[in-house]
Amino acid sequence: MRAPTYPIHRTGFSMRGLFSVVLLVFLLWQTGCVALEQNPVSGTTRAFAFTWEQEIQIGREADQDIVAEFGIYENEELEAYIVELSELILAESHLRRPEASAQFRNTEFTFRLLDSDVVNAFALPGGFVYFTRGLLSHMNNEAQLSVVIGHEIGHVAARHASQRMLQQQIGQLVLVGGAFAGQEIFGVDAESIMNLGGTAAQLLFLSHSRDHERESDRLGVEYAARAGFDASEGAAFFRSLQRLSAQHGGGIPNFMSSHPDPGQREQSMHTLSQQWRDQGFEQTRRNERRFMEMIDGMTIGENPRNGFVRDAMYFHPELAFQYPVPSGWSVQNMPTQVVMFDNDQQAISIFTIEQDASNARAAVDRFTNQEGITVESSGTQNVGNIRGYRAIATATTQDGTALRLMVQGLEHNGQVYRFLNYAPAERYEGFQSAFSQIVSGFQTLTDESILNIQPARLQVVSADRVGPFSSFLPDQLPPGFTAESFAIMNQVELDETITRGQRLKLPRP
Numbered sequence: 001m002r003a004p005t006y007p008i009h010r011t012g013f014s015m016r017g018l019f020s021v022v023l024l025v026f027l028l029w030q031t032g033c034v035a036l037e038q039n040p041v042s043g044t045t046r047a048f049a050f051t052w053e054q055e056i057q058i059g060r061e062a063d064q065d066i067v068a069e070f071g072i073y074e075n076e077e078l079e080a081y082i083v084e085l086s087e088l089i090l091a092e093s094h095l096r097r098p099e100a101s102a103q104f105r106n107t108e109f110t111f112r113l114l115d116s117d118v119v120n121a122f123a124l125p126g127g128f129v130y131f132t133r134g135l136l137s138h139m140n141n142e143a144q145l146s147v148v149i150g151h152e153i154g155h156v157a158a159r160h161a162s163q164r165m166l167q168q169q170i171g172q173l174v175l176v177g178g179a180f181a182g183q184e185i186f187g188v189d190a191e192s193i194m195n196l197g198g199t200a201a202q203l204l205f206l207s208h209s210r211d212h213e214r215e216s217d218r219l220g221v222e223y224a225a226r227a228g229f230d231a232s233e234g235a236a237f238f239r240s241l242q243r244l245s246a247q248h249g250g251g252i253p254n255f256m257s258s259h260p261d262p263g264q265r266e267q268s269m270h271t272l273s274q275q276w277r278d279q280g281f282e283q284t285r286r287n288e289r290r291f292m293e294m295i296d297g298m299t300i301g302e303n304p305r306n307g308f309v310r311d312a313m314y315f316h317p318e319l320a321f322q323y324p325v326p327s328g329w330s331v332q333n334m335p336t337q338v339v340m341f342d343n344d345q346q347a348i349s350i351f352t353i354e355q356d357a358s359n360a361r362a363a364v365d366r367f368t369n370q371e372g373i374t375v376e377s378s379g380t381q382n383v384g385n386i387r388g389y390r391a392i393a394t395a396t397t398q399d400g401t402a403l404r405l406m407v408q409g410l411e412h413n414g415q416v417y418r419f420l421n422y423a424p425a426e427r428y429e430g431f432q433s434a435f436s437q438i439v440s441g442f443q444t445l446t447d448e449s450i451l452n453i454q455p456a457r458l459q460v461v462s463a464d465r466v467g468p469f470s471s472f473l474p475d476q477l478p479p480g481f482t483a484e485s486f487a488i489m490n491q492v493e494l495d496e497t498i499t500r501g502q503r504l505k506l507p508r509p
Contacts, residue, residue, distance in 0.1 A: 040094045040104050041158045041219065049165035050125065052103050059126030063110065066130060071306075071335035073115040073133050073299070081294045082131060085142060086111040089149045092226040093219070094157045109153075115335070117301050119244060123152040125161045137300050137458060137505065138240050138489050140233075142287035146224040147234035147269070154219030160212040217265055218272055225276035230283045232273035236491050238266040243488045292503050296460040300489075300507070301480050303455040307333045314338065317451050321412055323351075324441040326434040340438070347423040347431040349438050354416040360389040360409030363418040367407055368393050383442050387411040390439075394425065404428035408439045417442075456481070459508035463498045470494045478507050 035051040038044070050058065073079070086109070090096060095104045109127035114120075116132040123129045129152045131145075139145050155161070221231040277283060302308065307316040309331050315322045325331055325340060329349075332339045338351040357363035361380075368375050373395045381390035389409045396402050402425040410417045419442075421435040422428075445451060456478035463472065469492045473483055487494045490505050498504065 035162075038101060039159060040100055041154075041215075043099070048159055048162040050162045052107075052126075052159075055159065055162055056107065056126030059110075059124040059128040062124050063112075063128045066114075066124070066128075067112070068336045069334060070130075070132075071115040073113045075113070075298070078136075078294055078298065079113050082113050083111050085145065086129065086149050086153075088227055089146055089223050090153055092223045093150070093153050095153075104157075109156075111149075115299075115303065115306075117299075119241070121148050121152050123155045123161075125156065125159070127156055129153065129156070133298055133300075136295050137298065138244075138491075139237055139291070140288060140491055140503075142291045143224065143229040143231065143233035143283075143285060144237045145291065146227060146229040147220045147231055148237070149220070150223035151216045151220030153223060154216035155212070157219065158212070158215055160216070164212070214268075217268060221269060221272040222276065225273060225281045225283050228281070228283060228285045230273070230286050231276065232270050232283070233286060234273075235266045235269035238269060240488055240491050242266065247484065247488065288503065292460045292505075295458060295505075297508070298458050299455045300458050301456050301478055302333075304453045305455060306335070307338060309333075314340075315445060315450050317445065317453050319413070319415065320445045320451060321417075322441075322443060322445045323439075324437055326437055329434070342431070342434070346427055347434060348421070349435065350420045352418050352420070354409070354418050357409070357416045357418075359416060360387055360411050363409035363416050364389050364391050364407045367418065367420065372396065373405070381408065383408075383410060383440055386442065386444075395422075402426075406432075406435050406439070410442060412442075412444070457508040458505050461504055461506055463500055463502045463504055466500055467498055468495045469498050469504075472498060472504055472506060474507065474509065481507070 035048045035054070036045055037048055037051060039046055090109055094100060095107065097105075107127050109129065112128075112130050113136075114130055114132045117134040117137075118132055119134045119138050120132045121130065121135050129149070131148070131152075135148070136145070139148075221234065224231040224234070273283065304315075305318050307314060307318075309315075309325055312325050312327065313322055314325055314331060314333075326342070329340050329342050336352065340349040340351075341347060354363040354366070357366055364378065367373070368378070368391050373393050375391050375393045378389070378391035380388070382388045388411070391405075391407045393405045393407060394403065395405060403422050404425045406419070406421040408419040408421070410419070419439050421431075421438065423431045461472075469487055469490065470483055473486060477483065477486070483494055486506065487496075492498070
């Protein structure tokens with residue numbers, strides 16, 4: 001999605017308009033929806049949607065949703081490295097300067113590395129910052145990562161989320177409408193957060209304005225430069241983002257995106273970095289070798305150990321089960337659940353692990369005992385030799401849509417699982433066979449080749465000769481990757497000459 005555009009009064013900002021805005025802010029403040037507090041970056045007092053304490057609490061609560069949604073990349077050494085580097089950049093931010101108030105200086109930040117192959121970084125209010133392994137795989141040194149770290153800290157320091165939420169609240173009062181949009185590049189797309197809790201989803205859908213993105217770019221360069229890193233290296237990463245955009249269907253039109261165009265941001269990195277050099281910050285640190293050593297062996301692409309689809313079948317090697325995917329249905333695989341839906345998104349199947357249920361019936365009852373759900377029938381319903389329990393129920397959504405549900409609990413290999421299948425009541429019969437196909441096809445995974453499947457991983461090597469980059473790639477690439485994918489990952493062109501000793505990121509054999 002894209003952020004909707006709003007009409008601008010071409011006659012300028014009138015006194016009447018000023019009075020209206022002041023009145024709106026006053027009303028929001030009187031109703032507890034506005035906090036007049038300091039902006040750590042500018043040092044001025046202005047209106048925010050939340051107090052700093054509220055921002056911290058919001059971030060803390062939403063952090064649980066983010067971790068459940070994406071999962072943490074399990075590599076303690078790499079995680080510690082990210083935290084160490086992030087704390088170094090944070091120390092140069094406005095939140096840690098002597099003139100900053102104690103509430104800012106004492107705020108503890110949380111930096112997490114998410115188990116996602118999407119090239120992404122984002123921040124929540126109150127000091128919660130996230131990077132994906134996909135992001136790291138597309139960087140070549142610490143200087144590039146430092147700029148991105150600084151960019152995300154900049155969003156937190158400038159309190160952009162609270163500013164945008166206030167604008168959203170004012171917009172709702174004057175019936176302008178929402179400002180929600182999935183973020184591309186330093187954000188989260190809509191599909192990735194369909195299951196987040198209300199606050200987390202709202203804050204992530206609420207895209208930053210171009211002005212906020214430009215300010216965070218400026219702050220990212222400032223913080224990295226003050227820490228001694230070559231902030232101009234950020235330009236190479238933005239060039240990679242531009243190539244990634246083109247690879248996925250064309251570049252992002254500047255006038256349509258909530259973020260400045262990657263090409264424009266690439267140029268601004270050089271300009272901003274030079275401004276800090278002119279002020280005496282030498283920016284000599286790149287630390288390519290250390291960075292490459294840290295990401296050597298890192299997972300790239302989707303991790304099949306966490307579940308994957310092949311030949312209309314969903315396989316989970318780690319938990320040793322499989323079940324069919326109806327023809328034409330889409331699958332979204334997440335750490336805490338698997339969601340499948342038809343082309344019209346009328347029929348939904350959600351598969352979860354029920355850790356708090358002792359058996360299949362308990363898993364079903366925990367769901368159907370909720371207020372607003374009426375059970376029509378229930379009873380033991382085994383699937384082959386797998387013990388199960390099923391209920392057919394009805395429910396009504398908040399907008400009045402009547403739903404019909406098939407809730408199936410299963411006990412398999414010491415785990416309890418639950419399928420929640422549902423569709424609008426008037427269309428349920430048309431999807432009943434698909435729901436039955438999914439549930440009845442659940443079985444133990446026995447194929448050794450799938451049980452033992454492993455993810456693709458990076459191998460950092462030093463070129464042993466001179467030659468075009470393409471000549472260093474193996475004949476067979478991991479599924480889902482092309483030669484261009486690895487060229488972008490290395491920030492080179494396929495026909496670019498590689499020198500002897502140059503470090504390359506290649507797929508591990």
